[in-house]
Amino acid sequence: MRNYDEETLAVLLRTLPAAPEAWVKAAQEIPLARRGLDDIVERARADRAFREALIDDTESTLEEAGFDHDPAMTEAVREHLSS
Amino acid sequence: MTETDAQLVARCRLGDDDAWRELVDRFSRYVYAIAVQAFRLPEADAEDVFQEVFARAYQNLPKLRDDSAIRPWLAQLTRRLCLDTIRAGAREQPGEIPEPVGVDDTIATLDEALYVHEALEALPSNCQEILDRFFARDESYRNIGDALDLPAGTIASRISRCLVKLRAELEGRNTVPAESGG
Numbered sequence: 001m002r003n004y005d006e007e008t009l010a011v012l013l014r015t016l017p018a019a020p021e022a023w024v025k026a027a028q029e030i031p032l033a034r035r036g037l038d039d040i041v042e043r044a045r046a047d048r049a050f051r052e053a054l055i056d057d058t059e060s061t062l063e064e065a066g067f068d069h070d071p072a073m074t075e076a077v078r079e080h081l082s083s
Numbered sequence: 084m085t086e087t088d089a090q091l092v093a094r095c096r097l098g099d100d101d102a103w104r105e106l107v108d109r110f111s112r113y114v115y116a117i118a119v120q121a122f123r124l125p126e127a128d129a130e131d132v133f134q135e136v137f138a139r140a141y142q143n144l145p146k147l148r149d150d151s152a153i154r155p156w157l158a159q160l161t162r163r164l165c166l167d168t169i170r171a172g173a174r175e176q177p178g179e180i181p182e183p184v185g186v187d188d189t190i191a192t193l194d195e196a197l198y199v200h201e202a203l204e205a206l207p208s209n210c211q212e213i214l215d216r217f218f219a220r221d222e223s224y225r226n227i228g229d230a231l232d233l234p235a236g237t238i239a240s241r242i243s244r245c246l247v248k249l250r251a252e253l254e255g256r257n258t259v260p261a262e263s264g265g
Contacts, residue, residue, distance in 0.1 A: 004199070004253045006246045013203070013218035015196035019115035023130055027111065027137035028104040034141075072100045 032076050036067060041080045055081055085204055089150035096145060107137055110154065112219075113197050114161050121189040122165035122182075128172075132164045139164075154197070158190060158263035190263055202252045210245035217242055 002008070018024075029037060040062070044051040053061040058081075059074050067073065086094075091109070094102030114136050118129040139160060147156060162182070170180045203211055212231060216222040217238070228235035 002195075004250050006243070006250075009199060009246050009249055010218055012192075012196040012199040013214060014221075015120075015192060016112040016116055016200050017219045017221075018215075019111040019133065020130075023115070023133050024107060024111045026134060027107045030138055030141045031098075031100050031103050 029076060032073055035070065035073060037073060037076055037080075040065070040067075040073075040077055044077075044081065051081070085201065087151065088153045092144065092147065092150035092153050096150075103141065106140075106153075110157055112200065113154070113193060114157060116193050116196075117158060117161045117190060118165055120193070121162075121186045122169065124165060124168060128168050132161065132168055135164055136161050154194075155263040158194075162186070162190075194263055199249070199253065202256065203249060205252050206245065206248050209241075210248055213238070213241055214245050214249065 040054075044054055050061070050065075054077060058078050059069070062074060062077065063069060086105075088109075091102055091106050095106055111133075114133055115129065118124045118132045119126075124132060136157065140157060147153065166180070166182060169183075173180050203214060206214075209231070213227060216227045216230065217224075222230070224235045224238040227233070227238050233241070
């Protein structure tokens, strides 16, 4: 069994710095992207009325646009709109 | 009790978005470190590899034969994509481009570092936070003190106490870190 003295632990903890937050977030959103998040964000950028409707009522606007009720998607769209 | 890799993968297979977020969180440092430390990719290339690794992992997770083998599987996938990136950047040069020297040793160290990091997650959250900020994020005592609302003069002793707890946690484990292999 390896002797994990303080110096060894310090070296090993330093060896794994956090990946950039934006990279991690993008990877975490892969399931949402596959379900259409990228298209929604793109349309919200291009279509002001759609964007305002999303800001006003994200959930209903997504349902009207043909997306099934999906709390994770709703939350992700809200995050993108506020960023 | 921290969920095992196999349990986490099993939840991902069921389409659990929270499980996928957790999986990315658990292995993001590892994939990142392979790209930038073992293969020394520039940041932009490392980002492409990082996203492609997780995109392919998401796509191919149902094909994984052994759920507990997710870490070596990700390591192999990252290695292959890093090498593809290096080869694509050197298209004009004839001949096979070998892996950089020392990749196996670096990944072995990263395997052990991940093992220690997993043990860290079993510690109280204040210890996780303070050790991660100091060692992995390279924050100063002052910044840590400000962020955690602690006197800067107590940070060194808190780090030392948390390292003792981490050592005890590791000594309490009967396993040794498995290597991803070459």
